[in-house]
Amino acid sequence: xxxxxxxxxxxxxxxxxxxxxxxxxxxxxxxxxxxxxxxxxxxxxxxxxxxxxxxxxxxxxxxxxxxxxxxxxxxxxxxxxxxxxxxxxxxxxxxxxxxxxxxxxxxxxxxxxxxxxxxxxxxxxxxxxxxxxxxxxxxxxxxxxxxxxxxxxxxxxxxxxxxxxxxxxxxxxxxxxxxxxxxxxxxxxxxxxxxxxxxxxxxxxxxxxxxxxxxxxxxxxxxxxxxxxxxxxxxxxxxxxxxxxxxxxxxxxxxxxxxxxxxxxxxxxxxxxxxxxxxxxxxxxxxxxxxxxxxxxxxxxxxxxxxxxxxxxxxxxxxxxxxxxxxxxxxxxxxxxxxxxxxxxxxxxxxxxxxxxxxxxxxxxxx
Amino acid sequence: xxxxxxxxxxxxxxxxxxxxxxxxxxxxxxxxxxxxxxxxxxxxxxxxxxxxxxxxxxxxxxxxxxxxxxxxxxxxxxxxxxxxxxxxxxxxxxxxxxxxxxxxxxxxxxxxxxxxxxxxxxxxxxxxxxxxxxxxxxxxxxxxxxxxxxxxxxxxxxxxxxxxxxxxxxxxxxxxxxxxxxxxxxxxxxxxxxxxxxxxxxxxxxxxxxxxxxxxxxxxxxxxxxxxxxxxxxxxxxxxxxxxxxxxxxxxxxxxxxxxxxxxxxxxxxxxxxxxxxxxxxxxxxxxxxxxxxxxxxxxxxxxxxx
Numbered sequence: 001x002x003x004x005x006x007x008x009x010x011x012x013x014x015x016x017x018x019x020x021x022x023x024x025x026x027x028x029x030x031x032x033x034x035x036x037x038x039x040x041x042x043x044x045x046x047x048x049x050x051x052x053x054x055x056x057x058x059x060x061x062x063x064x065x066x067x068x069x070x071x072x073x074x075x076x077x078x079x080x081x082x083x084x085x086x087x088x089x090x091x092x093x094x095x096x097x098x099x100x101x102x103x104x105x106x107x108x109x110x111x112x113x114x115x116x117x118x119x120x121x122x123x124x125x126x127x128x129x130x131x132x133x134x135x136x137x138x139x140x141x142x143x144x145x146x147x148x149x150x151x152x153x154x155x156x157x158x159x160x161x162x163x164x165x166x167x168x169x170x171x172x173x174x175x176x177x178x179x180x181x182x183x184x185x186x187x188x189x190x191x192x193x194x195x196x197x198x199x200x201x202x203x204x205x206x207x208x209x210x211x212x213x214x215x216x217x218x219x220x221x222x223x224x225x226x227x228x229x230x231x232x233x234x235x236x237x238x239x240x241x242x243x244x245x246x247x248x249x250x251x252x253x254x255x256x257x258x259x260x261x262x263x264x265x266x267x268x269x270x271x272x273x274x275x276x277x278x279x280x281x282x283x284x285x286x287x288x289x290x291x292x293x294x295x296x297x298x299x300x301x302x303x304x305x306x307x308x309x310x311x312x313x314x315x316x317x318x319x320x321x322x323x324x325x326x327x328x329x330x331x332x333x334x335x336x337x338x339x340x341x342x343x344x345x346x347x348x349x350x351x352x353x354x355x356x357x358x359x360x361x362x363x364x365x366x367x
Numbered sequence: 368x369x370x371x372x373x374x375x376x377x378x379x380x381x382x383x384x385x386x387x388x389x390x391x392x393x394x395x396x397x398x399x400x401x402x403x404x405x406x407x408x409x410x411x412x413x414x415x416x417x418x419x420x421x422x423x424x425x426x427x428x429x430x431x432x433x434x435x436x437x438x439x440x441x442x443x444x445x446x447x448x449x450x451x452x453x454x455x456x457x458x459x460x461x462x463x464x465x466x467x468x469x470x471x472x473x474x475x476x477x478x479x480x481x482x483x484x485x486x487x488x489x490x491x492x493x494x495x496x497x498x499x500x501x502x503x504x505x506x507x508x509x510x511x512x513x514x515x516x517x518x519x520x521x522x523x524x525x526x527x528x529x530x531x532x533x534x535x536x537x538x539x540x541x542x543x544x545x546x547x548x549x550x551x552x553x554x555x556x557x558x559x560x561x562x563x564x565x566x567x568x569x570x571x572x573x574x575x576x577x578x579x580x581x582x583x584x585x586x587x588x589x590x591x592x593x594x595x596x597x598x599x600x601x602x603x604x605x606x607x608x609x610x611x612x613x614x615x616x617x618x619x620x621x622x623x624x625x626x627x628x629x630x631x632x633x634x635x636x637x638x639x640x641x642x643x644x645x646x647x648x649x650x651x652x653x654x655x656x657x658x659x660x661x662x663x664x665x666x667x668x669x670x671x672x673x674x
Contacts, residue, residue, distance in 0.1 A: 006471035010460065017459045201455035205514070208419045208449045209472045210441065364440070366421040 003211060007219035014193070015223050025189065029181050029231045033238045036173045047130050048076040050088050050097040055104035056080070059145070063100065066141045072133045085118065095120045096130045108145070163332050171246075174239040175327035176300030179320045181235065182228060182258070183294045184286070186265025187272065190224050191282040194273035204366065213362045221266045228262040229255075248334025257330070257344065261323040264347050267354035268319070274361035294320040322346050368433060370522055370553040371395040371418065375427035378413050387413040389576040390427065395555060395569075400548040403557040404564055404665070405573030411557035412452055413576075415526045418555075419449045431522055445473075448520030450511045452527045452557075458500030462491055462510055465499055466517060473518030483550070484513045487543050505536030512543065523547065523554045530559065541566045561662040572665055579668040584661060591667060593617075593659045594635035597625040600649040609647045613640055618670055627663060628654075 015022060049067060053060050067073045076094050088094045099116040107113035117134055121127040164171045194217075197203040206216060232255070239245035247254075269286065276282050296302060297311075298320035304312055315321050322343035329335050337344075371394065378388040388410045395401045403411045416422045417429060420440035429436045434443050456465045466488075470477045481488070491509050494502065499510060508528050515523060525544075529537045541563065544554055548568075556567070564570045564584050571581040580587055598619075600606045607626050610619035615634025620627055630640070637654050644652055 003471055003474065006468055010457070010464070010468050013464065014457070014459060200458070201451055201453045202457060204421060204451045205449065205455050205469070206472070207421060208444055208447060209469075210445045210474065211472050365423065366416065 004215055004219050007211075007215070008222050011193070011220060011223040015227065021189070025185060025227050026231070026234070028185065029235050030238065032177050032181055033174075033235060033243070036177050037170065037238075037243045045072060046074045047072055047096060047133075048094045049073045049134070050076055050085065050094040051078045052080065052082050052085065052097065052099045053078055054080060054102040055100050057105050059105040059108065060100045062145075063104075063138070063141050066137055067098070067134075070133075070137050072130075073137070089118075089120050092120075095126065096134060098134065168244070170239070170243045171332050172300070172328075174235070174243060174245045175324055175331060176298065178232070178235050178239075178327060179261075179298055179300065179324045180291070180295060181231060182261055182323070183265050183320050184291055185231060186224065186228050186262055187269040187290060188283060188286040189227075190221055190266050190269030191272040191276070191286050192279050193224070194220055194270065195276060195279050195282045198277055199279055207364065207366065213364060214359060217270055217358060217362060221270060224266055224269075225259075225262055228265070229259065232258045232262070245331065246334075247331055249330035250336065253337055254327070254330045257323070257326045257340065260344065260347050260351070261319065261326075264319050264323075264351045264354065267351050267358060270358045271354050271361070274358055274363070293318055297321055298324045300324055316346075317350075319347060319350055368397070369394040370397040370399065371429070371431055371555065373414075373418075373427070373429045376414070376417060376424050376429055377426045378410075378417060378422070378424050386576050388417075388424075391576070391578055392427075393571060393578060393581060395553060397553055398548065398551050399553055400544060400566070400568045401553075401555045402564055402567030402570040403555065403573055404559075404561060404570050404661070405557075406559055408575075409573040410576040411573060412526055415449070415452075415524050415555075415557065418524055419447055420444060445518075446521040448515035448518065448523040450508075450515045450523075450525045450528055452530070454499075454507050454511060456499045456507075456511055456514060459498055461496050461498050462502070463495040465510060466513055469514040470517045475518050477517065480517055480519050483516050483519055483547075486546065487516075488513050490539075505532045505540075508532055508536070508540060509543075512540070516547070521553065523552050525554065525556045527557050527559065529563065537563070561660070561665060564661045570661075572661075572668060574665075574669050574672060577672070579672060580664070587661065587664055588659060591659070591664045593663060593667065594630040594632075595657050595659045595663055596628045596630065596637055596640070596654050597622070597657045598628050598640075598644075598652075598654050599625050600644065600652045602649065605647075606644070606649060609644060609649070610640075613643050615639075618666065620666060622662070627657075629663070629667065 015025070051064055051067070053064065064075055064078065068075050073096075077088070082099065085097050088097070097118040099118070101107065101114055101116075104113050115138060117131050119127040119131050197206065236247070236254075240247060268290075272282055272285050276285060293314075297304065297315035297318040299315070300320075304315050304321065307315065326340045326343050326347075329340050333339075373391060373393045376388050376391045377386075379386045391410070391414065403414065405411055413422070417424050417436060418431060420436050420443050423437060431443050432446060434446075436443060457468070460468065466477055470480075477484075487509050491502075491506050491513075494506065499507065502510065512525070512528065515525070529540055532540065537560075544556065545566065548554055556563075567584070569581065569583050570587070572579045572587070580590070582590065598606065598610060603621075603624075603626065607619060607621060610616060610626060610628050613628075615631045617629040617631045619629070628640070630637075637656065641652065641654055
């Protein structure tokens, strides 16, 4: 126990004295959160819209006002000439164009009118979101109009966006970024830490000591466990304070699950360290070999249900997928432990497998 | 019982392509200060790594204090003190922190075995807060020795501890090893410096994975008498060339600012050599008989092995 304690203290000194790594460990989460929070946002806000108004009546003006009032859109220009549309899109001054036909009002009162929306789909995601927001604005307008006119509608579609009615992207990216940061730091930092002992030759002295391998491994991982946990708290704090992320479920449960995931990533990092002999190699494997699948298969950026079946199967062995699921379930849906039993068990089993493999691979000799 | 017993030890790397040890056998007595002397690549580090249980031999066996390096490796790790050839302490920890850490790893405390390291540690104590990476070469080695000694090992294995250390620190280092020997610790030191042989009880001359000769320095020198002459002239470069052309010359090589010439039996008349060289036009020629040193013997043995 004393040996273990001395080793942990030593390890903390390493981390503390390596200011560059420390900056990465604690600075990266903050920077990532800020970047994702403010720069990379898939939300549509004050999106510029071009209106081609052929009707030019009261009704069309009311519709345009509606768009202007909405926080999602700003009317950039109103015209009657459809020919100018390509020009606006090419310059990139608008992302969306709304075309109101002539006789808008009369058509609407009779058999119904045809509005056209044209979107710049170079970014399909935001095009999708912009058109659906625009549709929502039009639908609101329609409902109001028919109420005033005391008319009736045959079918009334009412869409409710559960858990995230405002479609805030932070609901998705906070759990996503959290998952990625934990995976990256936990895996890379521990892998590098052990390989460093090999590179510096200190492993030679450690091996020629009565210290058992399991003790070396565990004490190597403990400081990073603490740091990663601090990172979780840091991310949650930032998400709550700066990005209005809700915390609907139980915080202790979330922290416990995070602890489990950190241990999963740490043990994976330890496993990598037993397989490589240089810090570059450790970094390369954890970054290139693992961060990519962790990103792709987490479901954070690309929905897993849309992937071909073989990829869906592969996604099951990627730990990030399960942690991402756990985070969303707790934070956004506010559900309890009974809903995340399956991912929790899967992460626990993965951890055990990683640790067993690490112990099997950890050499008690140099070669 | 001998402290270290090695029998027909063989080790090769890269699937047998590189033969690091070619059947080495040797015995080192308890309390002996033993020197492994040989150039880089002669197999010294491989031998140390097998003895410290860091690598497995291909064949043959070795025991430390009766413990087998393959079977009883956990036991050996408790009683051996090892200083690798490359400085292998934590560069970002201070002298004090390194020492305390290794004491704890070996289940002891600095206070408990302070008597063992005292006369070494007092020399580096003024710098105890300094990080190991910022120490001079000599201080690094003193610290490494302290760390290797802190758990009171029965056998101390030091792989080239004086390489890259200034002459004053080297002398101090060997003085310390002498004192450790007096405390009954078996010490095995490897070194590429031939002049350090005189500090050892016995030495083994290693070359190309083999032990060429093993005995005390005095005995080795007696066993290999040579007709050795130190020769110098104005043109040292041409002199070496001419020396080698002299009939009856066994070998000639540069040695410091002189050339050492070994004459064969029957042609050991320095006057003949003098005349020969004068005929070649050498000026300021001087030849004096000298008694061979370990380096001369080493070169002789090496040449015998090659031919």
